[in-house]
Amino acid sequence: AQSVTQLGSHVSVSEGALVLLRCNYSSSVPPYLFWYVQYPNQGLQLLLKYTSAATLVKGINGFEAEFKKSETSFHLTKPSAHMSDAAEYFCAVSVGDMRFGAGTRLTVKP
């Protein structure tokens, strides 16, 4: 069965610093992978998705993620954190129904 593991339930960075949120997946078939963001008291919004067209995927708000099959990873990065990036981030995998990771809460310090 497919699953994702997000490493680190909380990540704290300073404004302007690199953001790196880690996600590893497990799937017996080529997966579709997603990153969603959840702002306080809101539903989830899609940041980006991997569907095998390109290994480096660019999303909204300056985020991007790289699919690495050899490492079974799909880490999310942003070169320079902004205060407005503070939120919870979920990695998800779909080979049928969607399976979400436990989430990583990103805090951005001024």
Next chain:
Amino acid sequence: NAGVTQTPKFRVLKTGQSMTLLCAQDMNHEYMYWYRQDPGMGLRLIHYSVGEGTTAKGEVPDGYNVSRLKKQNFLLGLESAAPSQTSVYFCASSSPPGLALDAEQFFGPGTRLTVL
């Protein structure tokens, strides 16, 4: 265009009471989903529907029932609420017909349910 809406936003129940959560979408999506979100566990799929009149079990279906009588609505019912069902419930929908494994899911704002 409201997207996905959920009713109610908050609810407190006593153990054994019943209630229905309503999800509505105006995007003509075929697929609809109910998730629950618990701290440290991400979102877990309760039930889903691939079209009007159809429903299927997800990862954690016990204690819940669903119905999809109209394409735009997906109802989640709790017949006899238990404290373990205290959670935030999210409805989502996704696009068009066919097995769209890469389809983005659009989420509602959530319903915060507390069972005492």
